[in-house]
Amino acid sequence: MNLYAEAHNGALFVRVGEERLDAAVAIRFKDQMREIAAQPAHRIVLDLGQVIFLDSSGLGAIVSVMKALAPRKIELVALTPNVEKVFRLTRMDSVLKIHPTMKAAIMGEGMRDVG
Template sequence: MKLSAEACDGALVVRLGEARLDAAIAIQFKDQMREVLLQPSPRVVLDLSDVGFLDSSGLGAIVSVMKGLSPGRKLELRGLTTNVEKVFRLTRMDSVFSIRANGPDTALRDAG
């Protein structure tokens, strides 16, 4: 699974470089995110711009990551493709997560 992270303007930006976040990789995603999140940062931006498909297992994995954050840390999502954004909207998870517009650093600008 391709997961990369870098510090950028006070946020930890994590990019998932996979076409699908589904049952096949959900557990691996959660495990790798747990390791990545050991890096200190009050904001975590999860970039899903490469993800074209998200199922309930993938959505559950993202929720699990959010719930696993220590108090005071915030998870933001960005780069949602049309199909992925539709899953968040249909499940009403778009009201739970902070979702930013596409673009390389839009999430960082919008939050400031």
């Protein structure tokens, strides 16, 4: 599982460097996210721009991390069409803030629902 983290203006930006976030990597994703999120940050922005496949295990891993890190918020950025569809169909797009681009996420602008 390749996760790359960078702190910027009190936020932690984490890029998922995998094409698939599925049952094969979900546990490693959760474990690494918990380690990375030990850094102080008021918000965590998860860049899913390289992820082209997300199954229920991957979605569950993101939700699990979201719950574990509360009250800090997890935001998503750069969803690919297939991943965006999963969030829309499960209505998780109404639970998580989604930014269209990394620039919008950094600026705190351009938040949108994917639905």
